[in-house]
Amino acid sequence: MSDEPASTLLAGVAEHRVGEHLCKVLANAAVNADYRHLRLAAPPAALTARPGQFFHLLCPAGASGTPFLRRPMSVYEVNAAAGEIAFLYKVHGEGTRALATLRPGDVLDAAGPLGRGFTIDPAWHRILLVGRGVGLATLAPLAVVAAAQGIGVTALLSVRRPDLVMSVALLEAIGAEVHVVHDADGSSEVRAVERRLEQMIAAAPVDAVFTCGSARLLTLLQRFVAAHGLIGEVALEQQMACGLSMCFCCVRPFRVGDLVEHRRVCWEGPVFDLMEAMP
Amino acid sequence: MTDLSVTIGSLRLANPVMPASGTFSEALADAIDLDRLGALVAKTVMPEIRQGNALPRVAETPMGMLNSIGIPCKGPEAFIRDAIPAFKRFHPPFVASISAGTVTAFAHLARQVGEGGADVVEANISCPNLEADGHAFAVSAAATAHVTKALRAATDGPLWVKLSPNAPNIAEVALAAEAEGADAVVVANTILGMAIDIDHRRAKLGAGMGGLSGPAIKPIVLRMAYQCARALRIPVIGCGGIASAEDALEFLIAGCRAVQVGTATFRHPGAMIHILDDLDTWCRARGIERIDDLIGTLEPFEAPRLPPGEDLAAE
Ligand SMILES: Cc1cc2nc3c(=O)[nH]c(=O)nc-3n(C[C@H](O)[C@H](O)[C@H](O)COP(=O)(O)OP(=O)(O)OC[C@H]3O[C@@H](n4cnc5c(N)ncnc54)[C@H](O)[C@@H]3O)c2cc1C
Ligand SMILES: Cc1cc2nc3c(=O)[nH]c(=O)nc-3n(C[C@H](O)[C@H](O)[C@H](O)COP(=O)(O)O)c2cc1C
Numbered sequence: 001m002s003d004e005p006a007s008t009l010l011a012g013v014a015e016h017r018v019g020e021h022l023c024k025v026l027a028n029a030a031v032n033a034d035y036r037h038l039r040l041a042a043p044p045a046a047l048t049a050r051p052g053q054f055f056h057l058l059c060p061a062g063a064s065g066t067p068f069l070r071r072p073m074s075v076y077e078v079n080a081a082a083g084e085i086a087f088l089y090k091v092h093g094e095g096t097r098a099l100a101t102l103r104p105g106d107v108l109d110a111a112g113p114l115g116r117g118f119t120i121d122p123a124w125h126r127i128l129l130v131g132r133g134v135g136l137a138t139l140a141p142l143a144v145v146a147a148a149q150g151i152g153v154t155a156l157l158s159v160r161r162p163d164l165v166m167s168v169a170l171l172e173a174i175g176a177e178v179h180v181v182h183d184a185d186g187s188s189e190v191r192a193v194e195r196r197l198e199q200m201i202a203a204a205p206v207d208a209v210f211t212c213g214s215a216r217l218l219t220l221l222q223r224f225v226a227a228h229g230l231i232g233e234v235a236l237e238q239q240m241a242c243g244l245s246m247c248f249c250c251v252r253p254f255r256v257g258d259l260v261e262h263r264r265v266c267w268e269g270p271v272f273d274l275m276e277a278m279p
Numbered sequence: 280m281t282d283l284s285v286t287i288g289s290l291r292l293a294n295p296v297m298p299a300s301g302t303f304s305e306a307l308a309d310a311i312d313l314d315r316l317g318a319l320v321a322k323t324v325m326p327e328i329r330q331g332n333a334l335p336r337v338a339e340t341p342m343g344m345l346n347s348i349g350i351p352c353k354g355p356e357a358f359i360r361d362a363i364p365a366f367k368r369f370h371p372p373f374v375a376s377i378s379a380g381t382v383t384a385f386a387h388l389a390r391q392v393g394e395g396g397a398d399v400v401e402a403n404i405s406c407p408n409l410e411a412d413g414h415a416f417a418v419s420a421a422a423t424a425h426v427t428k429a430l431r432a433a434t435d436g437p438l439w440v441k442l443s444p445n446a447p448n449i450a451e452v453a454l455a456a457e458a459e460g461a462d463a464v465v466v467a468n469t470i471l472g473m474a475i476d477i478d479h480r481r482a483k484l485g486a487g488m489g490g491l492s493g494p495a496i497k498p499i500v501l502r503m504a505y506q507c508a509r510a511l512r513i514p515v516i517g518c519g520g521i522a523s524a525e526d527a528l529e530f531l532i533a534g535c536r537a538v539q540v541g542t543a544t545f546r547h548p549g550a551m552i553h554i555l556d557d558l559d560t561w562c563r564a565r566g567i568e569r570i571d572d573l574i575g576t577l578e579p580f581e582a583p584r585l586p587p588g589e590d591l592a593a594e
Contacts, residue, residue, distance in 0.1 A: 019310070058546065068341070069337075239336075239337055240337075241545050242545045244310065245306040246301075246544070247301065247302060247337075249346065251331070251334070
């Protein structure tokens with residue numbers, strides 16, 4: 001529990017679903033060579049974030065000035081009892097490099113929670129999560145919430161190198177069955193993953209499939225879901241400006257029957273029907 | 280409380296702060312109280328159903344952004360059926376922004392949205408004029424006069440004409456809009472710009488070029504708003520890079536009757552509410568009772584005074 005309550009910029013935010021929260025940084029430590037774990041003290045309105053939703057983070061000044069636009073980040077953990085939210089992010093360009101400079105005690109402006117999260121049906125027995133790289137950051141809270149509702153979790157994590165794998169402990173702690181594949185030994189190749197998934201669901205059937213982080217895995221899972229008569233969802237990314245549905249910067253194409261329709265990642269998503277998504 | 284009300288032609292606004300077209304929707308009610316705003320301005324609607332431009336549609340720049348959204352649109356019928364009632368649930372006057380490629384289509388659309396319940400028609404004349412080699416109406420005084428005249432004939436309600444900073448002489452274009460019956464001009468839309476990804480040697484925007492907005496453009500647009508306000512009798516609404524009460528005050532002192540806030544809302548969803556609160560605080564601290572008293576109060580420079588001890592003649 002943080003000693004100081006986090007505050008909120010917007011007047012009367014209690015009545016509003018989306019707040020501009022000024023959160024105190026509790027930790028921002030490197031997890032491995034590429035990724036960081038950012039923990040924030042968050043006010044109650046931010047703690048309503050559901051798996052798959054995101055916050056829009058206002059980056060501090062970095063080496064090349066202050067990034068003008070906010071950066072979208074999926075909520076990785078919500079600890080309502082402790083009043084904390086956390087993100088798992090990859091240091092990539094200007095904005096995330098600036099985020100990496102945050103120190104405990106600094107204040108970060110996080111707008112949210114935003115977007116539409118994952119569907120969870122308490123009647124399900126088991127779900128399958130397939131994540132690539134930082135896509136896992138988006139899927140991890142889904143595993144936690146599903147497990148808390150008594151739904152079994154099978155997870156396949158695909159990474160470039162074995163040393164970049166994250167959250168295995170977190171997933172195993174909630175009783176998930178975890179499989180790791182990587183590029184170094186070829187186990188992350190599409191055909192190998194497909195065979196692996198067949199074995200996994202033969203051993204423990206699933207009701208729904210969720211993925212994030214790879215266009216290749218999305219295409220594979222669309223085949224897989226169709227072949228097995230399953231349902232599924234995918235969390236997608238796109239460059240954003242407003243994060244609130246207003247600017248139409250973050251659209252992506254979706255297949256709806258014979259038509260292609262544009263939808264906003266920030267508003268209709270970032271979680272979408274797996275079969276309608278276009279890689 | 281300061282009296283923040285202003286009048287734009289026949290319309291009285293509770294305060295001079297409203298969103299800019301394309302940077303706002305009723306979804307912002309999730310974050311702020313829309314009833315506090317001076318007016319509500321919708322995204323531009325066009326006569327036809329459009330998907331918008333190729334991706335990427337946004338590129339970050341120092342203190343601003345480039346966009347090439349391209350006005351995706353579900354058409355006027357869907358706008359009148361779905362969007363207008365959604366905005367009319369709130370109290371502030373509702374401004375429908377419209378655009379079209381021909382004068383006839385423009386005028387028809389003005390009549391449609393007027394009859395559909397819009398309190399104000401804002402004509403976004405920065406789109407290509409298909410009858411004039413695709414140059415925007417707004418870059419020519421003659422084309423602006425032509426389209427404004429047709430719009431005036433098509434609607435009895437308040438008509439605002441939104442100008443383009445890409446015009447070679449914006450005050451001349453503004454005068455043309457005034458002469459043909461516009462009730463106000465909005466100064467201005469985005470400034471045409473470009474950014475290149477040097478590693479891939481590709482434009483950062485899918486459309487190649489796009490509109491620059493945000494604090495980066497404020498000094499340029501402020502100058503234009505000032506030039507228009509000096510030249511016109513009808514109200515000028517300032518728009519470009521406004522992110523704080525201080526920014527808004529610059530535009531008001533330069534002669535603008537109201538301001539529109541666009542990109543600032545992307546950085547801070549609460550930007551317009553903060554501007555309103557801070558305008559009130561600023562005025563109260565100075566004993567200014569009515570914001571109206573500030574409008575167009577730019578003081579001329581006095582003859583330069585030299586610090587004591589210096590003497591020009593000594594040079
Ligand atoms: C809904 C959503 C959730 C996300 N969750 C996570 C997460 O949990 N962990 C994580 O590491 N990353 C996540 N991302 C990706 C993250 O937003 C980008 O890596 C980040 O914006 C890159 O910013 P930068 O300044 O470091 O990179 P730059 O390349 O310098 O960014 C330039 C511009 O492009 C945008 N951009 C670049 N890459 C992406 C991308 N992949 N998606 C969207 N915008 C991008 C930036 O926001 C910025 O506007 C998520 C993206 C979305 C849309
Ligand atoms: C993403 C985006 C979309 C826009 N769409 C429109 C539009 O549909 N119609 C219009 O008249 N102006 C549009 N504009 C221009 C704004 O209304 C405004 O004139 C401009 O951005 C300058 O103001 P700002 O610096 O406060 O954003 C758009 C601007 C942005 C950033």
